[in-house]
Amino acid sequence: MTSLSPRANETESMHVGVFDSGIGGLSVLRAVRESMPYAVLSYFADSAHAPYGERADGHVLERSHKVAKHLIDQGAKVLVLACNTATAIAIDRLRARWPALPMVGVEPGLKPAVALSRTRRVAVMATPATLRSDRFERLAQTHAGTAFVHRIPCPGLAALIEGGDLAHPRLLELLAEHCASIKRFEVDVVVLGCTHYSFVRDGIERLLGPGVTVIDTAQAVANQVVRLSGPMRARTSMPISLRLMTSGDATSLRTVASGWLDVSCQVEAWPSV
Numbered sequence: 001m002t003s004l005s006p007r008a009n010e011t012e013s014m015h016v017g018v019f020d021s022g023i024g025g026l027s028v029l030r031a032v033r034e035s036m037p038y039a040v041l042s043y044f045a046d047s048a049h050a051p052y053g054e055r056a057d058g059h060v061l062e063r064s065h066k067v068a069k070h071l072i073d074q075g076a077k078v079l080v081l082a083c084n085t086a087t088a089i090a091i092d093r094l095r096a097r098w099p100a101l102p103m104v105g106v107e108p109g110l111k112p113a114v115a116l117s118r119t120r121r122v123a124v125m126a127t128p129a130t131l132r133s134d135r136f137e138r139l140a141q142t143h144a145g146t147a148f149v150h151r152i153p154c155p156g157l158a159a160l161i162e163g164g165d166l167a168h169p170r171l172l173e174l175l176a177e178h179c180a181s182i183k184r185f186e187v188d189v190v191v192l193g194c195t196h197y198s199f200v201r202d203g204i205e206r207l208l209g210p211g212v213t214v215i216d217t218a219q220a221v222a223n224q225v226v227r228l229s230g231p232m233r234a235r236t237s238m239p240i241s242l243r244l245m246t247s248g249d250a251t252s253l254r255t256v257a258s259g260w261l262d263v264s265c266q267v268e269a270w271p272s273v
């Protein structure tokens, strides 16, 4: 989560562009909005091209470039990849293409997990693409130390969450299977390494029981966005400016966003992005 500073004179309300393959990044957007109530926020859910985590790296790279360019064209001055998969596969290339633009990515919180673990056994739930990436391998080599890192690829989970029915029998079954496997490995910290999984955090915590701490990095990412955005002036008019866009179905994004962010706002459909 490192990058360049924004231009020094950028003290007006900062425009932050946030994207994910779908609704998952709303968990990050919520933390950014709470930390920067005067920022202008644009969110793009690339739902027509999800799930990223089960596609070829080339697909994720191409989509990340298109969506990033779209947000920059809309005026974003800071870019947040609110997607572990896009960060793992595309952030280095995006930084090379837009070297002056501050960018913040999301990575599985392995470092805090290892610091927190008393048993020295942690699990990371993430998409197959994140867990097979070189970036995740480097993260594990840098931060796991002597701790055992149990990798749990969860194919299908993000797509079911994206579908919106959090009581879907297959979704509940998958969660139960993964949590049973986590319990067998006797880990005491579980990292949510996909932003979609925040939507089922309560269910995961219930299945794992009180001896296991579940963590994600949404607030750490928001803190980094604040650091990179520099000083901002409070706008005197509307306290919040939020724009939601999607390459997929606008109605389903609106429904999830109004529950998750507690705001009702229009969602723009951008099928051509």
Ligand code: DGL
Pocket: 020, 021, 022, 024, 025, 050, 051, 052, 053, 054, 082, 083, 084, 085, 086, 127, 130, 158, 159, 193, 194, 195, 196
């Ligand atoms: N939300 C994304 C992540 O954090 C991935 C979901 C998907 O597979 O599209 O990895």
